[in-house]
Amino acid sequence: MxxxxxxxxxxxxxxxxxxxxxxxxxxxxxxxxxxxxxxxxxxxxxxxxxxxxxxxxxxxxxxxGTLGTRSPFEKPVKAPSDISSRTPLQDLFGTITPSDLHFERNHNGVPAIDPAKYELIIHGMVDKPMVFTLADLKRFPSVSRIAFLECSGNYRGAADGKITPQQLCGLTSQSEWTGVKLSTLFREVGVSPKSTWFLAEGGDAAVMTRSVPVEKGWDDAIICYAQNSEAIRPEQGYPVRLFLPGWEGNINVKWLRRIELSDQPFQTRQETSKYTEAIGGGKIRQFSFTIDARSIITYPSYPQKVEKGWIEIRGIAWSGRGKVVRVEVSTDAGKTWKPAELQGPVMDKSHTAFRYLWNWNGQSTEILSRTVDETGYVQPFLKDLLAARGGNMGYHYNPVTAWYIQNDGQVLFKAT
Amino acid sequence: MFCQKVHLMLVSMTKIRVITGVACLLFSLSLTSLQSLTTTKNGGQADTLKYPRTFGFGRTATLKEIAILDTDVRPDGKGLPAGSGKATEGKLVYAAKCSACHGATGVEGPNDQLVTIKNPTDPKVKVRNKTIGNYWPYATTIFDYIKRAMPFNQPGSLTDQEVYNLTAFLLHENGLIKAADIINANTLPKVVMPARDFFVPDDRKDGPEIR
Incomplete structure (x- = not known):
């Protein structure tokens, strides 16, 4: 030097x-x-x-400098396992998840894809099978929307109560997604009116595939190349992913390389042996795409310890069916419920922040939250969900979550 | 909706403006057909009505490049390649390339259990793991998935012959075909999977009901 x-x-x-x-x-x-x-x-x-x-x-x-940095005093991190990595919900304040803290779920790792060589091919029941480069996709009229993305396998409990929001349901995150509407591409290739399903295929080592109803493609599907204003992160599907607002994470195929229009579902491994749930009576529910309404109190939560006096209870609420219209909070173990304040703007199929100001008297109690969405759905207790599904656990578990606060202020998870 | 209103307005116009009216009516009808094609429950397509018929971006895909990627297999067998397989041959491929992750007989793991335990002797085996035999609704999925994603450490490395053999082996181990049965594009879609009738489409709907 x-x-x-x-x-x-x-x-x-x-x-x-x-x-x-x-x-x-x-x-x-x-x-x-x-x-x-x-x-x-x-x-x-x-x-x-x-x-x-x-x-x-x-x-x-x-x-x-050329890139911003986090304060060295702040160290929010994802919690990885072999197959996924969870967002530290308890460390976040707003509703946009920093891109490097967005949850991950991969089926054979994150592929390295050269954007210069990237192509999306659309074929099958179309007038004109076509290939689009990344540059092609960016030339089409674009659209942006803020929406959550949640894995449908996103509920865990802990008998001893020692579980953080991140461990409990950290497979949900929110971003602003930008790309071209799939309907725009559907028109470009001339999708047959007889086509009812399409296959979305990823270019990762799992060559991930899911069947999607064509109606969703015409409705609000986005072929995304950007997340929070920059190129999508590799863990989120760089350079291009499918985004289906309100639908379970798995079907939002990352590293999207191929779309095939068909008149029937393909019955891929992911939509048969996985991402299906027993619902009692010997039945297994399939193609259960929509994420039901849910909320979680992120503060106070385990492993925090709180003090007697004023506490702003904070959390997030969301629904794959539309907007959150109300979040109710109980500070007396579910005996009474009061409306929480929602932070606007409340957006369709989005994480919505809620707050409830509470003066804790120092006596042990349970605090809970439940979401009501615009369809009138009320987030259920775990026991009600279990009863509705013949006692089976599985995908699409969205129960009310309670936090038990001991006399000494220690917060612990409690199943409902 | 908007187009229908325009339509009615035009119909009520005076004869003097018939020619203009007809032209507008045609325009209106073409918009209507386009809208009915693309508008869905969220009304997401209203803003695409001003789009040109084509933007001209992208290029036509060739049959060859489609064929390279298009390996998916549907339940009706569409997509299955030529060739066939047998369980006895598949047993050898399984031992060499699959058993390290799925266990010597497809039961032991450490990864996904593929074969249903026939007569569990261990009373602690209470949880019925999801296997090909007791959970997978379509036999074609086995071929599709093995071909695209297995083995985990060398995905996409198996020949069609190996995949057919493995498919036959796994079906036989689950008691779904006989040892001598040949698995090919004709026979595979016809294999009856026991769990098939358990599967029902999503019965949840908008509203207060908990399902």
Whole structure:
């Protein structure tokens, strides 16, 4: 590295350097600093100099950079397993999930796809089978919408109550998705009026496939190339994914490479042996796309400990059938319910933030939330959901979640 | 809806404006047909009415490039390639390429159990795992999925012959075909899967009912 007019700390100490000016003692920290002429460098600071950092008005700050960074004091992270990674719902305040904290569910890893070589092929029951490059897709009229995306296998409990919102239902996230409406492409290729289903296929190592009703394609499906204003993250399907507002995560095929129009579903492995649920009476429900209304209190929640006095209960609510019209909160274990305040604008098929101001008297209790959506659906208790499905657990579990608050303020999960 | 109103308005016009009316009526009808094709319950397509018939972006796909990607198999057998397989041959492929993840007999795991345990002797085996034999509703799915995604560490590496053999092996292990049965494009769609009749379409609907 060339000498920068003596600004750079030098090993031999012959030239005047910041390090020698500062005394040359053992390095205790490295910070970015800036010279009077505007050049930045990493300055080694000794322990005795660290007090300077305690007063940021006494040291030049970090100069502008090419990418923003999180404060080193903030460390929100996803919780990965072999097959998925969960959003830290308890660490978020608004309703847009930072893209690098959006949940993941992969079926054989995240593929590396060269955008220059990317192509989407649409064929089958169409007038004109066509191939679109990424550049082609970006030339079409575009659309953006904010919407949640949730895996339909997104409920876990814990008998000892020690489970965070992230572990409990962290497979839901929200972004602004941008792309071209699938209906626009349907018109371009001339989809046959006799076509009723289409296959969406990914270009990952699982070559993921799901069958989608053509009606949804005409309705509000988006072929997305952007998430929160930038290119979709690799974990979310870079360079292109299918987005079906309000529908279970799995069918929003990532790394989308092919769409085949047909007059029947393809009965792929994902929509038969997986993503189907026993509902009692020996029946197995299939093609259950829509996410039912749900909410979760993210504060206070396990493993937090709260103090007596004013607490703003906070959480998110959503429904795959439309808008959230009401969120009710109970602070007396479900005996009485009061409406929470919804943070507007309340959007269709979107995470909606809710708040409820509560003065806790220090006595043990349970706090709960439940969503009512615009179709009149009321988020059920776990026992009601179990009863409706013949005692079977499985996909599409959206029960009311309770947090038990002990006398000492410790918050624990409790099943309803 | 909008177009129907325009239509009625035009019909009520005076004779003097008949020619203009007819022209507008035709325009109105063409809009109506386009709208009925593309408008759905969320009314999402109203803003595409001003779109040109085609944008001209993209290119025509060739039959060859479609064929390379189009490996999917439907329940009616459409998409199944030529060739056939037998359980005895599939047993060898399974032992070499599948057993490490699915167990020596398709029961042990560590990954998905593929074969139903016939007579569980261990009383602790209470949970009925979902297997091909007791849960998969269509036999064609086995071929489609193995071909596209298996083995997990070398997806897409099996020949059609190997996939047919494996499909036959897994069907036989689940007691769904005889050892000597040949599995091919004609026979595979006809294999009766026990769980087929359990499957029902989504019975949930908008509204307060919990289902």
């Amino acid at each position: 060339p000498d920068q007019k003596g600004d750079k700390p030098l090993e031999n100490g012959k030239k005047i350097s910041r390090r020698t000016l500062l005394g040359g003692a053992a390095t205790a920290a490295v910070v970015l600093a800036q010279t009077a002429s505007g050049k930045s460098f990493q300055a080694a600071l000794t322990k005795s100099e660290l007090h300077l950092l305690e007063d940021p008005t006494k040291v030049p700050g970090v100069p502008p």
